[in-house]
Amino acid sequence: MNIEQHIVTKTVEAVKSLYSQDLPEAQVNLQDTRSEFEGQITLVVFPVVRFSKKSPEVTATELGEYLQANVDEITGFNVVKGFLNLSVANAHWVDLFNTTILRPDFGTIPANGKKVMVEYSSPNTNKPLHLGHVRNNLLGYSVSELLKASGSEVYKVNLVNDRGIHICKSMLAWQKWGNGETPESAGIKGDHLVGKYYVIFDKEYKKEIEALKQEGQTEEEAKKNAPLIKAAQAMLLAWEAGDDEVISLWKTMNTWVYDGFEVTYKNLGVDFDKFYYESNTYLLGKDTVEEGLASGVFYKKEDGSVWIDLTADGLDQKLVLRADGTSVYITQDLGTAQMKQDDFELDESIYVVGNEQDYHFKVLFLILEKLGKSWAKGLYHLSYGMVDLPSGKMKSREGTVVDADDLIAEMVATAKEKTEALGKVDRFSEEEKEQLYFNIGMGALKYFLLKVEPKKRLLFDPAESIDFQGNTGPFIQYTHARIKSLLLKADFREDQRVDNQIPLSATELEMIILLAKYPAEIASAAKSFSPASLANYIYEVAKMFNKFYHEVPPIVKEEDQQLKQLRLNLSWVTANILKSGTRILGIEVPERM
């Protein structure tokens, strides 16, 4: 039993013994003692006052005396207002360190038997990935890793939006103005090449709209009547009809895009267990609609369209099937949700999708619940905020989009520049250097994007490069490398335990308490789907180590073997936590830098 739980139990006992009252455990409020006071664990006594019917100070003192007398580990206490600060014996902390934290499996959480799907990335195939997608990908990947670390079995899936009017636009523009250009002939990454034609389409389309407006049409009419958009719509129909030529072009261009995405995904370090393609799922969901009609959850209007009335739940009426019998977005998602469930028998299913779709998912989940799907309660929309530029939103048409590939290249280049300026890589081979620059650049980028709570908007200033100092990825990477170097120099052996009577400095004690929290941090970060909270914890650990490192005399030269071993053990655990913690964030920590 850990010390906190023990104190809770004994506090309840104390209230019974001192005041003959039954104190619910939930009323026992423990927190870390603030560093300016003596002690490590603080009991907030205000909730107990109702039971003791005495002043906070008196209650705290009486509880303190009881706990000191009845809990072996507690060696003393002090009372500040309504706060009872408890001092726990050093020996207890050293024991905790030796028996729990130093175990090789520290930080691993046993399997919980839950099967969880995380759907993320889900790109359109008409243009390359940008910064918004980068946030999505990093978030989806690290949430998956987080859930794995907390004991779940995780399936990462990517639902690719490979069909529809958007890809037809690129195809059409390529047909008209492409002159047979290919990624090879143009020397352009496939996704960028297809994106180029998407932009051309848009430009030419706008010209046509202008021309029609000159002829007296309204903006709305012009948008509908422009020959290009009509041609794109015709192409979509041809695609749905299975027209050989269109399908062949579609396959070719999608292949270009996938080749391009593969490179970006590889650089981002993300992966998937399964791909779903909308070209395979877009007809899905009609069975579900039938099901809903049969059970009376849906109703049919005179024109044949199918609806659900959600006004009783504070939402709107929602169309689930068009009058002509074709699917809309939500029809498809109903079907896809069912398919995922049939494929994997999931306990939970996470959708990593931006917050502009909050309403859509609210509706989707509610409908599935109303259809009586038992698994609907396991669905969760991990909604994240947009990435803003100082000028506001990213807009592809205004050319203010931060391209993912460009950004990655810039981050690596900056990492190279900064590293070379520090002059620490003389003994690295060229290959090692490239690897290091890549890891540092991506570490800076990933940490920058992941340290912010998912649901918050995130500001990115392209003019100001991402920091490499302070609360950053490279700071954590540097701390890790530094520890590795220290362990190497000190001939560290990991199987040595020190005597629990060893004296601890304030920082060493604080470190043990912080390190001990790692498993709980993973669990709570996983529970709230928040890599950000884990990132902040890892930063605290790195910061704490640096403080410790500066305070103690050179460990390598320490003559007291017990003290030396203790400090090396602390360093070793810190490095392990930094490594496995950043691993969950998708960040690589180098052995030296």
Added chain:
RNA sequence: GCAUCCAUAGCUCAGCUGGAUAGAGCAACGGUUUUCUAAACCGUAGGUCAUAGGUUCGAAUCCUAUUGGGUGUACCA
């Protein structure tokens, strides 16, 4: 209009189910290297937690209203 999310230091962000004097980083200023990697460490300065009420022994945190901003409200996806 309705729905929903957000508002904390000059800037970017933390702040757990309400708990002590609201914390970091960057930027600014000052200091630390004959000592294990200075991408580090220590210090100074910087706040009416958007505003006004309310609940509470106690509110950045919960409730209400207001202000400002984002997003959504398609037989688009």
